[in-house]
Amino acid sequence: MRRILLASPILALAxxxxxxxxxxxxxxxxxxAADTEAWRAQPPRPGVPAELVTPTFQKRVxxxxxxxxxxxxxxxxxxSVNVAFSAGASADPAGKAGLAEVTxxxxxxxxxxxxxxxxxxxxxxLGTAPYVSVGQDGAMLGTQVLTRNLDAATALLADxxxxxxxxxxxxxxxxxxxxxxxxxxxxxxxFLASETFAEVVFGEEHPYGKLSSGTPxxxxxxxxxxxxxxxxxxxxxxxxxxxxxxxxxxDQAEALARKYFGKWSGNAQPVAxxxxxxxxxxxxxxxxxxxxxxxxxxxMGRPAVQAGDPDEYALELASSIxxxxxxxxxxxxxxxAKGFTYGARAYVDGRRGVGPFVAxxxxxxxxxxxxxxxxxxxxxxxxxxPITEEELEQAREGVIRAIPGSFESVSGLASAAASLFWKDRxxxxxxxxxxxxxxxxxxxxxxxxxxxxxxxxxxxxLVGDPQVIEQQVQPLGLGKLEQRDPLRPAAAR
Amino acid sequence: xxxxxxxxxxxxxxxxLALAAPPAPTAExxxxxxxxxxxxxxxVLPNGLxxxxxxxxxxxxxxxxxxxxxxxYHEDPDRTGFAHLFEHMMFQGSKHVPDDAHIGxxxxxxxxxxxxxTNFDRTNYxxxxxxxxxxxxxxxESDRMGFLLDAVTPESLKTQQEVVKNxxxxxxxxxxxxxxDEKAWQALFPAPHPYHGAIIGSMEHLDAATMEDVxxxxxxxxxxxxxxxxIVGDFxxxxxxxxxxxxxxxxxxxxxxxxxxxxxVALDREVVIRxxxxxxxxxxxxxxWLTPAFFEPGDADADVLAMALSSGxxxxxxxxxxxDKRLAQSVSAYQQxxxxxxxxxxxxxxxPGVSTDTLLAEIDAILDDVRxxxxxxxxxxxxxxxxxxxxxxxxxxVGGFGGRADLLQSYNHFLGEPDRLAFDLARYDxxxxxxxxxxxxxxxxxxxxxxxxxxxxxxxxxxxxxxxGR
Numbered sequence: 001m002r003r004i005l006l007a008s009p010i011l012a013l014a015x016x017x018x019x020x021x022x023x024x025x026x027x028x029x030x031x032x033a034a035d036t037e038a039w040r041a042q043p044p045r046p047g048v049p050a051e052l053v054t055p056t057f058q059k060r061v062x063x064x065x066x067x068x069x070x071x072x073x074x075x076x077x078x079x080s081v082n083v084a085f086s087a088g089a090s091a092d093p094a095g096k097a098g099l100a101e102v103t104x105x106x107x108x109x110x111x112x113x114x115x116x117x118x119x120x121x122x123x124x125x126l127g128t129a130p131y132v133s134v135g136q137d138g139a140m141l142g143t144q145v146l147t148r149n150l151d152a153a154t155a156l157l158a159d160x161x162x163x164x165x166x167x168x169x170x171x172x173x174x175x176x177x178x179x180x181x182x183x184x185x186x187x188x189x190x191f192l193a194s195e196t197f198a199e200v201v202f203g204e205e206h207p208y209g210k211l212s213s214g215t216p217x218x219x220x221x222x223x224x225x226x227x228x229x230x231x232x233x234x235x236x237x238x239x240x241x242x243x244x245x246x247x248x249x250x251d252q253a254e255a256l257a258r259k260y261f262g263k264w265s266g267n268a269q270p271v272a273x274x275x276x277x278x279x280x281x282x283x284x285x286x287x288x289x290x291x292x293x294x295x296x297x298x299x300m301g302r303p304a305v306q307a308g309d310p311d312e313y314a315l316e317l318a319s320s321i322x323x324x325x326x327x328x329x330x331x332x333x334x335x336x337a338k339g340f341t342y343g344a345r346a347y348v349d350g351r352r353g354v355g356p357f358v359a360x361x362x363x364x365x366x367x368x369x370x371x372x373x374x375x376x377x378x379x380x381x382x383x384x385x386p387i388t389e390e391e392l393e394q395a396r397e398g399v400i401r402a403i404p405g406s407f408e409s410v411s412g413l414a415s416a417a418a419s420l421f422w423k424d425r426x427x428x429x430x431x432x433x434x435x436x437x438x439x440x441x442x443x444x445x446x447x448x449x450x451x452x453x454x455x456x457x458x459x460x461x462l463v464g465d466p467q468v469i470e471q472q473v474q475p476l477g478l479g480k481l482e483q484r485d486p487l488r489p490a491a492a493r
Numbered sequence: 494x495x496x497x498x499x500x501x502x503x504x505x506x507x508x509x510l511a512l513a514a515p516p517a518p519t520a521e522x523x524x525x526x527x528x529x530x531x532x533x534x535x536x537v538l539p540n541g542l543x544x545x546x547x548x549x550x551x552x553x554x555x556x557x558x559x560x561x562x563x564x565x566y567h568e569d570p571d572r573t574g575f576a577h578l579f580e581h582m583m584f585q586g587s588k589h590v591p592d593d594a595h596i597g598x599x600x601x602x603x604x605x606x607x608x609x610x611t612n613f614d615r616t617n618y619x620x621x622x623x624x625x626x627x628x629x630x631x632x633x634e635s636d637r638m639g640f641l642l643d644a645v646t647p648e649s650l651k652t653q654q655e656v657v658k659n660x661x662x663x664x665x666x667x668x669x670x671x672x673x674d675e676k677a678w679q680a681l682f683p684a685p686h687p688y689h690g691a692i693i694g695s696m697e698h699l700d701a702a703t704m705e706d707v708x709x710x711x712x713x714x715x716x717x718x719x720x721x722x723x724i725v726g727d728f729x730x731x732x733x734x735x736x737x738x739x740x741x742x743x744x745x746x747x748x749x750x751x752x753x754x755x756x757x758v759a760l761d762r763e764v765v766i767r768x769x770x771x772x773x774x775x776x777x778x779x780x781x782w783l784t785p786a787f788f789e790p791g792d793a794d795a796d797v798l799a800m801a802l803s804s805g806x807x808x809x810x811x812x813x814x815x816x817d818k819r820l821a822q823s824v825s826a827y828q829q830x831x832x833x834x835x836x837x838x839x840x841x842x843x844x845p846g847v848s849t850d851t852l853l854a855e856i857d858a859i860l861d862d863v864r865x866x867x868x869x870x871x872x873x874x875x876x877x878x879x880x881x882x883x884x885x886x887x888x889x890x891v892g893g894f895g896g897r898a899d900l901l902q903s904y905n906h907f908l909g910e911p912d913r914l915a916f917d918l919a920r921y922d923x924x925x926x927x928x929x930x931x932x933x934x935x936x937x938x939x940x941x942x943x944x945x946x947x948x949x950x951x952x953x954x955x956x957x958x959x960x961x962g963r
Contacts (some may be wrong), residue, residue: 037743040589040640044632046602047625050553050727075551076889116816120806127878129805144886173819180775180822180844187669187774187949292771295659295667326607327597336593339655342663362663394601401603401623405554409889 053404054430057417058250065238066261069421070253071245071413079150079246080414082142083161083261084421086270087234089212090136090353094205096226098214101134102171102178103227107141108132109170112159116170119156126153130160134212137352138422140243144411147247151256158260161240164231171224182216186487189297189362189463192288195486197299197461200286201356207274208353215487236266241421246410274353277303279457284482287462287469296368296464297360300375302457304357307350307423311448313436315357318449319348320395321387322378323359327394330359330378340364340371352423357452365465369472372460376478379455387446400434531888531897531912534730535905540746541718544737545901545911547725549891555726556606556892557630558619559638560902562721563714565613565692566833567752570685571701574657574694577611578702579710581653583618584609588640592649595633602626606893613688614832615906617899621892624727628736634722635740638715645707654699661693669773673766673947680764680943681781681836687755688833716747721905725898726891757834759783760941770947775822778849779840779945780856782937787830787907793920794932795828795837800876801868801929802826802839802859809859810839820847820855832907837937849946860937867930877921884914 060068069084085104092099108130109116123129126149132141141160145153185191195211202209210218242257279302305312323330323346334344344361359379363371407413420429460478462469474481533547568575586592599607599620607620622630665671675691682688690698722741724733760783770776785791802810803826814821821841829836839860841852890896904913 037589037640040632040636044628046629047627050624053552078886078889117807117812124805124807124875124879173816176819176844177815177822180819183845184669184773184775184822184842187772189667189772290772293667295662325597325600327594327600332593332597335656335659336652339652339659342656342660362659362667364659364662394597398601398603402605403603404552404623405603405605405621408552408891409886 052400052434053407054434055407055413055416057420057427059427060250060254062237062254062257062262064262064264065236066257066264067241067421068250068253068257069241069243069417070248070250071410071417072247072249073245073410073413074247076410077147077247078144078410079147079244079248080142080144080410081150081154081157082140082243082414082418083157084241084243084418085139085141085235086137086239086422087230088135088138088271088422089210090207090274091230091234091271092207092210092214093226093230095218096214096222097210097218098178098212099222099226099230100139101212101214102175102219102222103230104132104134104139104141105178106166106171106174106227107160107164109174110165110167111156112163114159115165116173119160122156123153126156128153130156135422136208136212136355138418140415140418142243142414150248154256154260161235161261162264166224166228166231168224171227175219175222178213178219179216182213182219182487185213186216189290189293189295192290192486193297193299193360193461193463196286196288196463196484197301197356197358197459199484199486200459200461201301201303202277206277208277208351208355217487232268234268234271236268237261237264238266239268239270241418243414243417243421245413245417273306274351276306276354279303281456282459282479284479285460285462285473286482286484287464287473288484288486289466290463291465293463293465294365295362296365296371296462296468297362298368298372298375299358299360299461300379300458301356301358302452302459303354304348304452305350306354307352307425309350309354311451312350313433314440314445314448315348315452316350317392317395317399317437317440317445318382318387318452319346319357320399321391322346322382322449322453324395325398329381330361330375333374333378334361334363334371338367338370338374340367340374350423359458365468368462368464368468369476372473372476372478376455379453379458382446382449382453387442387449389442392440392442392445396437396440400437403430403434531901531914533901533911535911538717538738538742540742540744541716541749542741542744543721543905544741545721545723545725545905546728546730546733547723547897547901547911548728548730549725549897550727552891553624553727554605554621554891555624555627555630555724555728556619556621556890556896556898557627557634558723558725558892558898558902559617559634560721560723560906561616561618561715562614562719562752562906563750564611564615564832565690566687566755567714568687568690570687570689571698572694572706573690573698574661574692575698575702575706575710576616577692577694578653578657578699579707580609580611580616580618581657582645582650582707583637583641585649585653586644587636588643590633590636590644592644595637598633599630602629604630606890606896610894611692613692617902619892619898621726621890627724627728627733631736631740635744638717638720638741639744641711641715642708645704647704650702650704650707654702657693658696658699661696661699665691665693667772670770670777670947671772673768673770673777673945674779676766676768677779677781677943677945678836680766681760681783682758682834686758687753688831712747713750716750717741717744718746718749721902723898723902723911725896725901755833760943763940764943766943766945768945768947770949773947774949775845776843776847776849776946776948777840778843778852778856779838779947780853780942781836781838781945782942784828784835784837784936786834787832788917788920791932791936792828792830792835794924794928795835795936796830796880797873797876797921797924798863798868798929798932799826799828799837800879801872804876804879809863810841810856813859814841814852814855818855820844821852849948853944853946857939860933860939863933864930864937867926867933870926873924873926873929877924880921881918884918
């Protein structure tokens, strides 16, 4: 861990709003209370700021090309041990959405001499279970164990990575499970919105144009040969990282990596950065029917930035001010002022390639139209009511100061390390990020907000009752209403 | 992807021995339970507020965590959902804290794990702040404990009624199986049992809440004598005590309120509910029983059985229904441990084309086997490890759900002492194949349970699309 002492001129400012007293007690009440508690009206001054703790990462590369990433934490005898792969869902070939996820999941269906159940029991004997997670930019296989079980757990992970069985029956079982999982998801408004949103924002042909799960139509057609081909093409030491966090040193990690992954060979290369999608004005409002739904799921957004983009941190702050916190403009308006929703949020997802800016909320069906207008008004509002110094300082402090609290667990450290690998970030990413955020001035943040929050360029996806959408959204003139069913196996697909 | 997610959570919840003390526990050897202590100090202010301090300086953060010993259990049966609605009011400002500023102020200090939650037995409020902002967190918490009513307005109540009704729409009415699960729950706890409202309550009762209700509820249940403050993390002990005294010491005391006396409920038959599911796309069956309360005999047996039934690919229900026969998309079994009475639930979501009756027959066959033969020693050992694991992995965090502060609070609330981790885990050492068999025979009675069949309406476009996609 690295400790940074921030020269922060902004702490006092963060308290500006608290000193704005509202309820003046009536004379009688004040008298009754004898005002012995009046001192409470003054918010406390913060103590001496503690050093900011950021996670530290070490890196080595073995002769076969395998990257080793380590983040040490020794207070508990606990280790998160993983293999991160650079190929994620964005590496799915055209028409084979879901292939990465099914392939990685099939790894757990048998490895070395162990079938799926024996593998599950072998991990259970170490007091744990393996997991696989697949994102757009990469995938991770791993587990978390007591330090004394680390060697045995790494041996099992190496079996999975170096000796996967990829048997027909196992693949078929995994594929059927994926289809069953999808059959469940098609009832979920959020899933329907997210699937449609990816298609609308990036386009069906773009690597980010679908979710990692695929759709029933694409998964149905996957074969064992597809999975083997994906694995052969993408799995190799040059396109993977051995990621270990917790009670371990770099020397120990390197010894483990040599012992179990030293003979891993192969020439698979990291996948290329996805090309930026076209960014255009909105022409349509795309919607998915969910008859009788008494809330409407609203998702708005556009392609935004990739990791490392010069606008990245300014947009991060602008998105926070707009919708990144409970106290942000969007949530305070839709939830606290209007009572339209249980919550509204926005964020920017800087990926390996250009990722999206997303603003979303589930709103009461009968206020679908007014809620959409408020979304638009808040986006427009960034021009009409420019970001204030106070908003900026609050967002800046909130983002920076939340960093230590985000790294309490060894699994969180491992995920952060894998993310550096996937996005080609430097090992001192967090220090650089903090320095960049500290240095940002208001005009730059305002400029970026205006650049990215143009309502005319925000795509709109809705999931809700057809009548509600017809009656409330049509009159707003936001674009031609276009119904989609993201799960129908369209001939065009 | 429910099955994927649960596997991932299990993977993350691996065993760790608290506070770094070798030798590490093993499945075979008796565990070194003394090492599982969480050093802390507990004391009580003259006004009745309990205080728990636990120092831990791994990171420069400190968790402030308040439990009010009031939950849905303490509501008026004509005001279901009120304890939770009231929790929302606690974020609307108090005499010295501006309207609606609480969360925003903490967020801009870099607070994490910032929330309030209401369950059946208690309400908690927590935030993890950079350690130099401890005083701000105490100022905010003390102001709403002492001066909430000075700031409550009819307008803020009205807004939060709307927000909570939106929460009900989002988490119950438009959530897959939300309304179905609510029906099953209400069959387990018929009105006027205070668990009947399932915390969120009914739209009618939420609408009926008045300013007078807010005032009465606050005066009765939010007295310092009905609350416990935990501070866990990086702080100076003498300074923390001084600040606690400064902010909470002068809050007026009131006697600790008496919890309502509620008779235990029992089912006298099998209740079968067939629900026309409007949101989810696959049929689900769930079976639930009333079971012993949190920490009562039988509670640990229920936890172990749940693990043996549905944790991991080689668990009984998963292997048979999901892995082998491929009848179910997912299965889960869990004991929901509660203060008055607990609930044991088994649920399975069908794959397309499989009926809930088929799933129920399979579940019953597996349960019959457990009632006859119990579970194996090996299953108990693995369940024990995994359960221990889940608890101890939570110790990595000072705050948030299931972190150190919450754990200390939970033991304090249910057992009267904060550090009962070793006792809690020791309960699982006493579980035997025979005790699980006894639990299955006596408590999981086929004639005294609620069976829910939630079967989707087949007319919706999404259902049609599913069939088209297959």
